[in-house]
Amino acid sequence: MRQPGLFHLASVAWATLCLFCASPVRAQEAPSRPLTVSGFVSDAASGERLPGAHVYAPDLGHGVATNTAGFYALTLPAHADTVQVRVSFVGYQTASLILMPVETRWRDVTLMPETSGIGEVEVVAERGEDEVASTRMSTTAITAAEVELLPALLGEPDLIKAIQLLPGVQSGSEGQTGLYVRGGGPDQNLILLDGAPLYNVSHVLGFLSVFNTSAIARVELTKGGFPARYGGRLSSVVDVTMREGNRHAYATEGSVGVVASALTVEGPMPGLRRRGAFIVSARRTYIDVLAKPFLSGRTSGQNFTSYFYDLNARLTFDATARDRLTLSAYLGDDVYGTAYTSTSLDGFRERFDGGATWGNGLATLRWSRPFSNRLFTTAALTASRYRFATTTRLAQTVPGLPETFQEAVYTSGITDLGGRVDAEWTPSAAHAVRAGANLTRHRFNPGVGTLRYSLADSAATAAADTLARLLTPESFAYTTWEGFAYAEDDWQLGNRLAANLGLHASAMRGGTQTYASLQPRLSARFLLTPDWSIKGSFSAMEQYLHLLANTGVSLPTDLWLAPTERVPSQRSWQAALGTTARLGRGWMVSVEGFYKDMQGLIEYRPGASFAVPGQDWQDKVEVGRGWAYGGELFLRRTTGRTTGWLGYTLSWSTRRFDALNEGVAFPYRYDRRHDVSLVFNHRFSDTLDLGLTWVYGTGQAVTLATARFYENGLLDPRQLARLDPSNPSGPIELPTLLHYGPRGGFRMNAYHRLDLALNWHFGGALFLKGGESTLSVGAYNVYSRRNPFFLFAAPGEGGGRVYKQASLFPILPALAYRFRF
Structure with a gap:
């Protein structure tokens, strides 16, 4: 076993603190038991449950997110007679509910998908309330x-x-x-x-x-x-x-x-x-x-x-x-x-x-x-x-x-x-x-x-x-x-x-x-x-x-x-x-x-x-x-x-x-x-x-690599060319060793790229009367930036060697057709 160190002891102390903090739950409760309203949040059109939907009570400043099964459990104070609740999820219209916790302990909620793209649907309890009020970050x-x-x-x-x-x-x-x-x-x-x-x-x-x-x-x-x-x-x-x-x-x-x-x-x-x-x-x-x-x-x-x-x-x-x-x-x-x-x-x-x-x-x-x-x-x-x-x-x-x-x-x-x-x-x-x-x-x-x-x-x-x-x-x-x-x-x-x-x-x-x-x-x-x-x-x-x-x-x-x-x-x-x-x-x-x-x-x-x-x-x-x-x-x-x-x-x-x-x-x-x-x-x-x-x-x-060592020492390639009359335009091929500079000591050129897509939505799918279709036309790397993929050594002017950049993608067109019926 790995020997316990300071960090291990701190972890044990943390576990003790967690148990201490969680143990007095009943002692902290109000004399009358709080009320919990639970249920599932689903898509009204398909019946699919929606994980990550937010259920929020704005007057109480308290909310929860549905789990991976679309389930929520919103616990409310015992004195609450009626509570306004907003249920929201990205791409859906927000549902506003009035809950009476004394009478209702289970409430399933269905959300309607947004159907209008030009009118702005008012979504008050969008991701915002979840991200502001939630303890989670990053x-x-x-x-x-x-x-x-x-x-x-x-x-x-x-x-x-x-x-x-x-x-x-x-x-x-x-x-x-x-x-x-x-x-x-x-x-x-x-x-x-x-x-x-x-x-x-x-x-x-x-x-x-x-x-x-x-x-x-x-x-x-x-x-x-x-x-x-x-x-x-x-x-x-x-x-x-x-x-x-x-x-x-x-x-x-x-x-x-x-x-x-x-x-x-x-x-x-x-x-x-x-x-x-x-x-x-x-x-x-x-x-x-x-x-x-x-x-x-x-x-x-x-x-x-x-x-x-x-x-x-x-x-x-x-x-x-x-x-x-x-x-x-x-x-x-x-x-x-x-x-x-x-x-x-x-x-x-x-x-x-x-x-x-x-x-x-x-x-x-x-x-x-x-x-x-x-x-x-x-x-x-x-x-x-x-x-x-x-x-x-x-x-x-x-x-x-x-x-x-x-x-x-x-x-x-x-x-x-x-x-x-x-x-x-x-x-x-x-x-x-x-x-x-x-x-x-x-x-x-x-x-x-x-x-x-x-x-x-x-x-x-x-x-x-x-x-x-x-x-x-x-x-x-x-x-x-x-x-x-x-x-x-x-x-x-x-x-x-x-x-x-x-x-x-x-x-x-x-x-x-x-x-x-x-x-x-x-x-x-x-x-x-x-x-x-x-x-x-x-x-x-x-x-x-x-x-x-x-x-x-x-x-x-x-x-x-x-x-x-x-x-x-x-x-x-x-x-x-x-x-x-x-x-x-x-x-x-x-x-x-x-x-x-x-x-x-x-x-x-x-x-x-x-x-x-x-x-x-x-x-x-x-x-x-x-x-x-x-x-x-x-x-x-x-x-x-x-x-x-x-x-x-x-x-x-x-x-x-x-x-x-x-x-x-x-x-x-x-x-x-x-x-x-x-x-x-x-x-x-x-x-x-x-x-x-x-x-x-x-x-x-x-x-x-910053230098090359040849079998007979460090020589300029132009000098080696003179030693080989049969090869006046380049150096003789001799075994070499490369000397590298500091690890990560050089930087490639900066990377930047612009992509575009235009989506046209129209009725009908695959020449059928019903359904809907989307035709997407676009381009990857619109201004054809030559971004670096890797560097390689190549002969340069005057017989020396230089590093050149290899690029992968110029501008690439994109075309896709999607349909649903």
Whole structure:
């Protein structure tokens, strides 16, 4: 066990304080018991429940948000005879209710979707009241409808790229779907789809994400002030909720784009009388179909395969009026391959097959039930799998002899099986308590290659197989268990002050060592006025999983690994202070400052690579620490004709490893001093709207070679040219060694880009009278900025060498058609 230190003792003290604060709940209650009104908030048109809707009592200055099942529990003072309540959700008309708590303990609410785009719907209790009054900070929610309004690369709406436009989030390289949140790495993000973890969220080497917006309801990003219910990652939680499906009528939705098409079917489950619903959504690219005429036929029998697909499904069934069962599933893969067959005149035949496949699969079975209007419980079983496999096979046939072949296979991945229980209890108007536990079995396959031979001669085949066994390492697959338990209390300390106190306890077995951690969580807010609050938070996090990544590009060869005696788990603590204000007419502004310290980070040693067979991964990495700090501005409008946001981040992100850069601290690759994102949507009429995004970021920090040492010493290339009469125009090719400057000591050029999309909405779908359609026309990188993707050394004028910039995307047109009926 890790020896308890000062931080461990502080965590124990924090746990004692939490229990002390939560214990006198009954003593603090009024002599007469407070009243609680509960229910579900649903879409009036489809019957789908709405997670994240806000239920607010303006006269009392008190409100709650619906949970992932759309359930709310609003506890009111015992003396309240009638209470005015507003229920709101983005994209829906606000509902105003008059509740009589003495008579009504259960009240379901339905919200009507907004139907008019030109008239401004008055939404008083929009996100604003939730964000001002809530104890949570550093949290932003986005709906799939908002994502679909944004300009997109090649016309494909992308959930992850929408998150990249938020302050505090970096996008990595050009067009990539990586998330670098407040100085953290892509492995430090817990990405959940209906409660199950996703380990790789990229298609096409990171240029598109795996999320099909047709199947998604909303996403919530948490980048600080983490509630105790979350754990296992250092930097962020991306919680994605799938749609339930339409309970009232069958509907079909589809899209046709430049690179992919999608089709979604939803409706009530047959024979259940609106007690259940289903949704099935599929997406597939047709890159292979478009490229086949250009790539096939160059060699006899050549075949080229390149595509990805996503399949989402969710079934919802109400077993009773209170008991709900939900089954969610996702399956997606990238498939790339090539094959050819050639036959010579003398009958010699050669056949080659090679390719790679990688992707995710997951499933969640959830049961939920409100046992009373104060107690809501859920239990879930989850399964998640990420795999990568590549195969090459060369077969040859000589007339009159058996076929011979050589085959190489490499596989890696991770598989999780887990169970979780959660309870939400509202004992009084001053307390909202959550508690739960989770247990997960991880099965790691950090990469194993196999070789097989079949030769014409049996003795040669036996010798080749023996050699292959010697070169192929034993399987490194292993199993670990990870568990956690948590408790948190959202505590109202009067009319102005509220706090969320929590404790997250976790443990994992890695190698022969057990890692355990107590992680205190605290967030608080103080209302200066009903429209303005100041907030602060502190959170300690422990991450047991490492991601061994070779480059900044999202590659399927990245390996997930458990901690060991030599490579311990990652730990961090983060503190933040900020203010949130509602400015009126749908405008919100928040300003936050943060500091984050991270321990146990890993980096590849210089020259190390996953491709070296038989080498222990622990010998390839160095362990160090990092820290990040900065400030964020977020100005947002969510109602009216014109919506969008402005985000600005000023930040520093630093790493230090004893064996790298001579032990001197250096900038993280994605350390960007300034990062700006502007998102603008304007609805001209019910049929026409415009989407615009503009981004700017300081250039990435890179490490460059500053000198070349030749075999005979350090020489100017022009001098070497004179030594070689046969090559007067260039230097002789001699073995060289490169001398690199400070790690991260150089900066690429700044990155900036403008994207546009014009959306035309009209009646009819696929030439049918009913339904509705949207035609989107736009452009990515409108002014064709040559943004840096990487730098490379090339001969310069006068025989020297210079670094040149490689750019990826010029202006790219986008065209997409969406329909629904």
